[in-house]
Amino acid sequence: MHIVDGALAVPVLAAGAAMTVAGVAWGLKRMDYDHLPQVGVLSAVFFIASYIHLPIGFSSVHLILNGLIGLALGWAAFPALLVALFLQAVFFGFGGFLVLGVNAVNIALPAVLVYYLCRHGISSPSPKIAATWGAIGGAGSIIITTIMVAFSLMLSGEAFLLAAKATFVAHIPVMIVEGFVTAAAVLLIRKVKPEFLGIDEERVYG
Amino acid sequence: MPQFLEHSGTSWKGQKVKHERSLIDRLDPRLRVVMVTLFAFATVLSHNFWVLSVAVIAGFVLALLAQLNVKRTLRRVIAMDMFMIFLIILLPFTTPGDTWFTLFGLSASKEGFLHALMILLKAHAVVLALLALVGTISATTLGHALAHLRVPDKLVHLMLFTVRYLDVIGQEYKRMRRAMQARAFVLRTNMHTWRSIGYLIGMLLVHSLERSERIMDAMKCRGYKGQFYLLDEMALGRDDYRFMALFIPFLTVLTGLNFL
Numbered sequence: 001m002h003i004v005d006g007a008l009a010v011p012v013l014a015a016g017a018a019m020t021v022a023g024v025a026w027g028l029k030r031m032d033y034d035h036l037p038q039v040g041v042l043s044a045v046f047f048i049a050s051y052i053h054l055p056i057g058f059s060s061v062h063l064i065l066n067g068l069i070g071l072a073l074g075w076a077a078f079p080a081l082l083v084a085l086f087l088q089a090v091f092f093g094f095g096g097f098l099v100l101g102v103n104a105v106n107i108a109l110p111a112v113l114v115y116y117l118c119r120h121g122i123s124s125p126s127p128k129i130a131a132t133w134g135a136i137g138g139a140g141s142i143i144i145t146t147i148m149v150a151f152s153l154m155l156s157g158e159a160f161l162l163a164a165k166a167t168f169v170a171h172i173p174v175m176i177v178e179g180f181v182t183a184a185a186v187l188l189i190r191k192v193k194p195e196f197l198g199i200d201e202e203r204v205y206g
Numbered sequence: 207m208p209q210f211l212e213h214s215g216t217s218w219k220g221q222k223v224k225h226e227r228s229l230i231d232r233l234d235p236r237l238r239v240v241m242v243t244l245f246a247f248a249t250v251l252s253h254n255f256w257v258l259s260v261a262v263i264a265g266f267v268l269a270l271l272a273q274l275n276v277k278r279t280l281r282r283v284i285a286m287d288m289f290m291i292f293l294i295i296l297l298p299f300t301t302p303g304d305t306w307f308t309l310f311g312l313s314a315s316k317e318g319f320l321h322a323l324m325i326l327l328k329a330h331a332v333v334l335a336l337l338a339l340v341g342t343i344s345a346t347t348l349g350h351a352l353a354h355l356r357v358p359d360k361l362v363h364l365m366l367f368t369v370r371y372l373d374v375i376g377q378e379y380k381r382m383r384r385a386m387q388a389r390a391f392v393l394r395t396n397m398h399t400w401r402s403i404g405y406l407i408g409m410l411l412v413h414s415l416e417r418s419e420r421i422m423d424a425m426k427c428r429g430y431k432g433q434f435y436l437l438d439e440m441a442l443g444r445d446d447y448r449f450m451a452l453f454i455p456f457l458t459v460l461t462g463l464n465f466l
Contacts, residue, residue, distance in 0.1 A: 002289050004289055005249075005329050006250055006326075010251065028358060031360065033432030036363055036367055040370070040418070041375065041418050043364065043367075044368050044372045045414070049407070052379075054393060079360070080368075084368065087365070087369070093341070094285065094286065095286075096246075098332070159321065160297075163296045180397065184400065184408065185407045185411070187408075193412045193416075196411070196412070
């Protein structure tokens with residue numbers, strides 16, 4: 001999912017950076033100091049998830065989990081994901097430095113969208129419906145992220161069109177895995193610590 | 207699946223990575239962050255092969271000066287290459303232009319190849335400089351340097367918390383995976399695996415959050431008011447001025463080469 005430095009056109013880099021700055025500013029504003037540790041935990045989980053590899057046939061995919069992070073954090077997903085991507089770029093060389101803005105918005109904006117789309121669904125009284133919305137959130141965030149990555153590439157040059165399409169196809173297994181994993185995680189958190197996903201206990205358990 | 211595939215070989219070791227003190231480590235962390243940013247701008251915005259070649263060499267020199275661990279650095283550079291390998295291979299075939307050679311009936315254009323080469327050079331120059339100048343700063347010091355550079359307070363706090371939790375959550379994850387292995391759980395491509403991993407992540411979050419709440423309470427108990435105090439006074443020393451005297455003219459020349 002990370003795009004490296006040098007691949008994208010300057011206007012795309014600038015637009016990505018501007019959107020990330022706006023998103024992070026808004027996210028920081030809505031996050032008070034008491035929530036800092038919680039946001040830090042989620043940021044670290046995104047980092048750790050990137051080295052949990054699950055087998056798919058002969059190959060393997062790693063988890064991204066931006067859907068789950070979005071469901072838990074809302075707008076605070078922006079600063080959380082920016083920090084994790086920054087640490088990955090600086091200490092592991094994943095992705096690039098100037099492209100950080102584009103990478104952050106590609107991963108964080110879907111997380112925020114999923115928050116608004118699915119947060120009602122996951123607090124449904126029926127576990128089945130909640131799991132379905134969790135799966136929609138998990139798979140949906142990856143779908144939107146891949147489309148945004150493809151768009152960032154396409155806007156940088158016609159020649160990237162095929163690579164953009166290939167990115168989408170290559171991520172179909174990731175979408176499926178993320179859907180199932182996020183659904184299971186949502187089901188567990190609903191039972192164990194519902195307040196974490198902002199789930200109204202009264203609505204779930206009457 | 208073999209055990210070594212489960213981890214990308216890049217797991218977070220935080221501050222525990224062995225690193226010998228080098229010339230680069232004598233420089234002010236703030237200076238290193240600023241210089242790498244300027245260097246990245248000079249490299250990424252250029253479209254000149256001479257500039258990019260010099261930039262890659264500069265990246266190498268910085269990596270040598272920082273005495274980066276060869277094996278670790280190579281692994282990271284290769285990991286980055288994996289992110290763009292498809293892009294690089296596809297570019298010559300998808301860029302319109304004069305046919306350079308044909309492969310399986312597909313014609314590769316010279317323009318596409320040059321474009322791919324340009325991306326390769328830029329990405330490597332930036333990543334080497336980044337790993338050499340900033341990757342060698344300990345994460346805590348980096349946080350303080352960013353705070354001194356007027357990065358918003360909350361963002362720096364968040365980064366410091368994240369660095370702290372990476373260690374904790376990484377260990378918690380390994381502990382829970384070991385417990386699953388002890389119960390003969392093997393990763394496969396099926397629902398059972400995905401559900402179990404989902405539960406694992408859910409439990410990981412619950413454990414970590416409860417821990418973070420305890421940490422927050424303990425901090426409040428000791429008078430935490432949403433502020434860390436930056437005790438380290440960062441000041442530019444003689445080495446920093448020497449480095450600037452070398453690096454700023456170099457960047458100017460690098461930028462100037464574009465217009466020749």
